Amino acid sequence: MSLQPLPKNATVAMLGAGISGLTFTYFLSKLRPDLSFQIFEKSNRPGGWMCSPRLLVSDSHESIILEKGPRTLRGVKNGSLFMIDILRNLNLHDEVEVIHKSSKANRKYITDAQGEIVQVPNSFTTAVDFFKRVQCLDGSLISGLIKEPFVKSSSHDETVEQFFRRRFGSTVLTENVASAIIHGVYAGDIGKLSIKSVMPFLKDIETQSGSVIKHVFKSMIKSKKPNKSPPSVELELYEKLISPQANLPTLQSNLKSFPMIKLKNGMETLPKYLAQYLEYNTNTEIHYDTPVNECDPKLGQVNGQSFDHIRSTINTHSLAQSIQSSDSLVSKLKGVSYVSIFLTNVYTKKPILLPKDKPGFGFLRPRHLSIENNAQALLGVIYDSDIENHVQSLFNKEKTTPSGEYNKITMMMGGHYYNHWNIPSNKLNLKIVLDVLQEKLNVDVSKYNLKIIEEGQELQVDSIGDDDIVVSCSLHRDCIPQYNLGYQELKQDVLDLVEKEHYKLSFGGTVFAEGIGVPDCVSNSFTDAVKLM
Known part of the structure; x- marks a missing residue:
């Protein structure tokens, strides 16, 4: 979709005050100070799914961060x-914390078919244990690896599962390994997700080299030769237009040893202070507790006001509901599939939750052979306290002192599993949480006092003793769009329709853009802001 520069003193309606909406407003306001923005946010706070509330402990006056959404940025x-x-x-540079690639907190795990936690290989010893316990090689795959260079390429889209079966003659890798990775990113089903959408690099490899195996060998040979990567055009453009003193290549180089980035006071810190900056330093008004009830993308109207451009970062079903016509765009917006996540934060004062011999980032649960193998609908568990106790400041060279021996984890359940049954009640999900603690993390919950904070309740407890387990639950409905087979065609249909009908509309966030991760959303905000400048 080609975006056209906006006229002088134009007005822009931003739908959603999440990280996508705020960064788009930030970039475009830098590029075009003459523009004015109105942001419509249905909740009473900025940040969207970036949410870092604090658990308040009355007697000790402690304030404990409980991440309810993204908690780290992966990769540079x-x-x-x-x-x-x-x-x-x-002036929030001290917020940036990183984890070194050699840190214990960078270790990752998946569960085997029996539900036991196994470390993803990072050494010869862990590789031997991994291949012994996780079924990722069978006769069909070995035969398929030999035949793979001779498999005919296909330009057609297919599911992740279909791609691996066609090229390697087996789905053992997808069932027992790749599906775990997909659970951690999309909470989706490898039998439905589009390979072109979620792993486009594999289709590119097939197109360019004709074979994944051939490409791997070519890459191994090429990696032995010195290869200086050309400077990123996007980074150069950012420095030229937004931040001339940024020196991003140096920052990029410094981050190569740190595969994980987090913020000291939670990921919500960035959208919180960015929203304040926009309100006080740009022509921006943010309307909280203001859902988008009416939207006419042809006329550029939102809730009865007229704008020169509308930027939507909200759920496409919500956007469709706000369009008061039988517009063909409505049915296409409703065609996007989403999944819901039941997220549970668990905190203890003493280190009783995490396996002492397996520190790390956490573990993911593969799909394996059927949903019956995972009646808990468990997607994965993140070891928050291990992450927090192994960080260092990126800009402040003083060593960060570990916060203590507390344990904090986050459980993620649901995703595509909820498509097969109704979302369980909070009571049933709580029972499942306790089962996971008992079965996967070997915590005898009968020995502890449970303090349950259900969704909607105030995040506060009178005290936390050595024998207390604090549990905070929340259901995130329709939080992750699914790039299922057919999504690429749907996306192109929407973008073509918007361009053909001259709608005053563009899309940000995780739908009809490039990539589902937070960094992808921010990059897309910058790219489209430049087009509109």
Whole structure:
């Protein structure tokens, strides 16, 4: 979809005050100070799914961060660099914490078919244990690996599962390994997700090299030769237009040893202070507790007001509901599938939750052979306290002192599993949480006093003793769009329709853009802001 520059003193309606909406407003306001923005946010706070509330403990006056959404940024993506630069410009550089690639907190795990936690290989010893316990090689796969260079390429889209079966003659890798990775990103089903959408690099490899195996060997040979990567055009453009003093190549180089980035006071810190900056330093008004009830993308109207451009980062079903016509766009917006996540934060004062011999980032649960193998609908568990106790400041060279021996974890359940049954009640989900603690983490919950904070209740307890387990539950409905087979065609249909009908509308966030991760959303905000400048 081609976006056209906006006229002088134009007005922009932003739907949603999440990280996508706020960064888009930030970039475009830098590029076009003459523009004015109105942001419509249905909740009473900025940040969207970036939510870092604090658990208040009355007697000790403690304030414990409970991440309810994204908690780390993975990899050195351009969007991550942009976010760090924004934090520096907001004088929040001390918020940026990183985890070294050699840190214990960088170890990752999956569960085997019996539900036992197994470390993803990072050494010869862990590789031997992994291949012994996780079924990721069978006769069909060995035969398929030999035949793979001779498999005919296909330009057609297919599911992740279909791609691996066609190229390797087996789905053992997808069932027992790849599905776990997909659970951690999309909470989706490898039997439905589009390979072109979620793993486009594999289709690119097939197109360019004709074979994944051939490409791997070519890459191994090429990696032995010195290869200086060309500078990123996007980074150069960002420095030229937004932040001339950013020096992003140096920042990018410094981050290569740190595959994980987090914020000291929670990921919500960035959208919280960015929203304040926009309100006080740009022509921006943020309307909280204001859902989008009426939207006419042809006329550029939102809730009865007229705008030169509408930028939507909200759920497409909500957007469709606000369009008061039988517009063909409505049915297409409703065609996007979403999944819901039941997220549970668990906190203890003493280290009783995590396996002492397996520190790390956490574990993911593969799909394996059937949903009956995972009646708990468990997607994964994140070891928050291990992450928090192994960070160091990126800009402040003083060593960070570990916070203590407490344990904090986050459980993620649901996703595509909820498509097969109704979302369980909070009472049933709580029972499942306790089962996971008992079965996967070997915590005898009968020995402890449970303090349950259900969704909607105030995040506060009178005290936390050595024998207390604090549990905070929340259901995130329709929080992750699914790039299922047919999504690419749906996306192109929507973008073509918007362009053909001259709608005053563009899309940000995780739908009809490039990538589902937070850095991807931020990069997309910058790219589209440049087109509209």
